[in-house]
Amino acid sequence: MSQSVKDPAKPLLEVRQLEQRFDVSGSFFDRLRIAGGRISAPRRIVHAVNGVSLAVKRGEVLGIVGESGCGKSTLAKTIVKLHEPTGGQILIEGEDITRHDFARMRPVRKKLQMIFQDPYASLNPRQKVRDIIMEPFLESQAGPVPDIADRALALLAKVGLGIEHLDRYPHQFSGGQRQRIGIARALSVQPDLIIADEPVSALDVSIQAQILNLLMDLKDEFGFSYLFITHDLSVVRYISDRIGVMYLGFMVETGPTRTIFAEPKHPYTRALLAAAPQLGTKLGPASEQVGGEVPSAIDLPRGCPFRQRCPLAFARCAEERPELRPVGGGQAVACHLHEPATEPALAAT
Amino acid sequence: MSNNEQHSKPLLRVQELRTWFYTFGGLVKAVDGVSFDLAPGEIMGLVGESGGGKSMIGFSIMGLIDPPGRIEGGRIEFNGKNIAGLSEDEMRVIRGKEIAMIFQDPMTALNPLYTIGNQIEETLALHTALSARERRAKAIEMLHKVGIPQPEQRLSHYPHQFSGGMRQRVVIAIAMIAKPRLLIADEPTTALDVTIQAQLLRLMRQQVVENGTSMILITHDLAAVSQMADTIVVLYCGRIVEKGPAEDIIARPRHPYTRGLIDSIPHETAENDGPKQRLSQIPGNVPDIRKLPPGCAFAPRCSRASERCRMQDPVLMEHNAIAMGSGKLRPHAVACHHPLAVSP
Numbered sequence: 001m002s003q004s005v006k007d008p009a010k011p012l013l014e015v016r017q018l019e020q021r022f023d024v025s026g027s028f029f030d031r032l033r034i035a036g037g038r039i040s041a042p043r044r045i046v047h048a049v050n051g052v053s054l055a056v057k058r059g060e061v062l063g064i065v066g067e068s069g070c071g072k073s074t075l076a077k078t079i080v081k082l083h084e085p086t087g088g089q090i091l092i093e094g095e096d097i098t099r100h101d102f103a104r105m106r107p108v109r110k111k112l113q114m115i116f117q118d119p120y121a122s123l124n125p126r127q128k129v130r131d132i133i134m135e136p137f138l139e140s141q142a143g144p145v146p147d148i149a150d151r152a153l154a155l156l157a158k159v160g161l162g163i164e165h166l167d168r169y170p171h172q173f174s175g176g177q178r179q180r181i182g183i184a185r186a187l188s189v190q191p192d193l194i195i196a197d198e199p200v201s202a203l204d205v206s207i208q209a210q211i212l213n214l215l216m217d218l219k220d221e222f223g224f225s226y227l228f229i230t231h232d233l234s235v236v237r238y239i240s241d242r243i244g245v246m247y248l249g250f251m252v253e254t255g256p257t258r259t260i261f262a263e264p265k266h267p268y269t270r271a272l273l274a275a276a277p278q279l280g281t282k283l284g285p286a287s288e289q290v291g292g293e294v295p296s297a298i299d300l301p302r303g304c305p306f307r308q309r310c311p312l313a314f315a316r317c318a319e320e321r322p323e324l325r326p327v328g329g330g331q332a333v334a335c336h337l338h339e340p341a342t343e344p345a346l347a348a349t
Numbered sequence: 350m351s352n353n354e355q356h357s358k359p360l361l362r363v364q365e366l367r368t369w370f371y372t373f374g375g376l377v378k379a380v381d382g383v384s385f386d387l388a389p390g391e392i393m394g395l396v397g398e399s400g401g402g403k404s405m406i407g408f409s410i411m412g413l414i415d416p417p418g419r420i421e422g423g424r425i426e427f428n429g430k431n432i433a434g435l436s437e438d439e440m441r442v443i444r445g446k447e448i449a450m451i452f453q454d455p456m457t458a459l460n461p462l463y464t465i466g467n468q469i470e471e472t473l474a475l476h477t478a479l480s481a482r483e484r485r486a487k488a489i490e491m492l493h494k495v496g497i498p499q500p501e502q503r504l505s506h507y508p509h510q511f512s513g514g515m516r517q518r519v520v521i522a523i524a525m526i527a528k529p530r531l532l533i534a535d536e537p538t539t540a541l542d543v544t545i546q547a548q549l550l551r552l553m554r555q556q557v558v559e560n561g562t563s564m565i566l567i568t569h570d571l572a573a574v575s576q577m578a579d580t581i582v583v584l585y586c587g588r589i590v591e592k593g594p595a596e597d598i599i600a601r602p603r604h605p606y607t608r609g610l611i612d613s614i615p616h617e618t619a620e621n622d623g624p625k626q627r628l629s630q631i632p633g634n635v636p637d638i639r640k641l642p643p644g645c646a647f648a649p650r651c652s653r654a655s656e657r658c659r660m661q662d663p664v665l666m667e668h669n670a671i672a673m674g675s676g677k678l679r680p681h682a683v684a685c686h687h688p689l690a691v692s693p
Contacts, residue, residue, distance in 0.1 A: 067542035174634050204398035205569065206631035209613035213627050231543070234572075238615030238628070275547040277572035279614060280599040283550055293512050293545065 019087030063240030255331030466504030593681030
């Protein structure tokens with residue numbers, strides 16, 4: 001694992017102004033429109049990730065929350081280069097991997113592994129467990145590995161499975177056990193960073209707790225970092241050191257977990273926290289609720305992406321898109337209401 | 350909840366319901382001896398993990414159990430009449446008018462080939478003698494009530510032209526338009542985002558309260574249930590392990606499984622910045638329902654299990670609990686040989 005001396009100052013993962021767009025317009029004839037006597041063929045572009053910057057330090061858990069369609073999964077997949085980014089930079093320990101091709105990504109994948117949401121779709125049904133979990137490791141090795149069976153067994157033990165599971169196929173496992181297999185596969189190359197995309201969302205509550213505990217135990221043992229993508233606020237609060245809140249492909253607020261939950265600044269973060277069901281609290285009247293729904297990522301609204309649903313929106317929000325600016329205490333907000341100029345007291349801290 | 354709830358007869362009385370499925374893999378006792386009462390206007394939460402049988406109770410009440418499944422025994426008394434085993438024709442009169450259901454996935458609940466207007470009016474055409482014009486007016490009014498903007502125009506739109514949250518609003522409109530006496534909502538907000546979920550739970554509660562409808566809310570989400578329900582029924586492997594007033598179940602669970610479910614939800618307890626507490630977890634997995642162990646089905650995962658638990662089935666026993674606020678005695682029942690002590 002420790003093949004090189006690691007510079008602790010450098011973040012493990014750094015993403016700068018990442019952009020991911022998808023052209024969904026189809027063929028020329030699909031695009032063809034006749035309006036007002038004029039023929040045009042406009043393109044339809046989904047703006048999935050819009051200029052997102054983030055950094056994950058060694059041993060840190062960064063949680064990304066947001067509702068469906070906010071671009072959090074696309075962000076994860078772009079970082080591991082399952083999608084080619086359309087703009088911005090991805091740096092792993094300072095190495096720019098944005099334009100790496102498959103061959104040059106291979107050594108990078110030893111540092112970077114992913115756990116997926118759906119434990120049914122992310123395991124090859126025709127592979128035995130021993131082959132599934134050792135595949136990334138074998139991919140990263142030049143020659144044959146003599147003690148492969150022992151390694152596989154050790155990996156399974158780490159995730160709470162045993163020797164009897166080695167020669168079974170994925171369909172013979174429950175959802176929670178499959179997710180354990182997915183985790184073992186990610187662990188096989190001893191990565192520095194694990195990107196987990198909704199790893200517990202498909203699981204029952206009691207199994208969710210088992211997997212979260214396992215992820216935290218492994219982190220303590222191996223000291224790696226997580227980029228943890230989820231829509232579940234209670235999960236993100238439990239697991240993250242820092243949180244980033246995404247909305248419509250934009251990062252609208254980042255900060256330490258406690259600060260985000262104690263003093264959410266962005267109106268969207270506030271609405272999200274207020275809407276989350278609390279155990280044993282009766283559903284009150286709509287308070288800091290936002291109406292409406294997420295606008296289309298094809299026609300991004302002008303100005304602030306949240307302004308149409310925001311109870312506090314004012315003229316400037318429609319004109320100018322707010323940028324993510326630090327407001328002190330490690331917190332940063334993309335909102336015109338929280339600019340350093342308007343809140344000098346906060347900026348000074 | 351109304352004050353006369355104590356005296357009034359239950360709207361729905363389910364007694365010893367058994368819904369079994371005869372599969373090639375073996376006999377699946379999806380619902381195995383479930384009994385509960387639902388008072389008029391009461392909101393009951395049915396919770397449990399996948400395979401608990403909670404959806405099958407809803408389907409049984411609606412008469413939607415198809416082979417290889419069968420209602421093997423028990424009674425479903427709706428308004429004093431046993432509706433278990435009614436013929437399809439007889440059920441059709443009740444379904445939609447007296448009992449309506451909302452499903453998890455609004456896209457599969459709506460027919461993609463018909464406009465929203467057609468689908469809302471269909472219920473009225475089947476169950477009322479209203480004219481086409483009156484039906485249209487009612488449909489517009491209902492869409493307005495569930496918060497769909499420009500209802501007149503939206504009537505002629507197809508399901509695919511609505512977002513997930515809007516579709517579920519349409520489904521709620523269809524369910525509520527005939528003012529049913531019982532609404533069964535099966536994971537109605539699971540497929541939706543948190544902000545939309547809160548909007549829809551409020552909408553459903555408002556609709557139910559306005560019309561005096563009773564509601565069964567089926568979900569795996571304990572937090573959502575605790576926000577909505579008057580009473581909670583917890584299921585495990587087709588049986589009720591605990592039932593009682595919602596506040597009481599959440600604050601003072603007696604069954605180790607209920608306790609485990611509550612503790613599995615990550616929640617911030619301490620204010621300190623220290624190392625993260627491990628979540629308390631229920632070990633193991635939900636057993637294969639075709640090969641349930643003898644005795645208590647939860648025993649293999651239970652820290653309190655004794656020899657007795659592995660031999661003898663616990664029966665659901667009532668204790669009296671004081672519902673918060675009202676000071677009235679309401680039954681809290683638990684099926685456990687070693688229930689948790691009531692903490693002060």
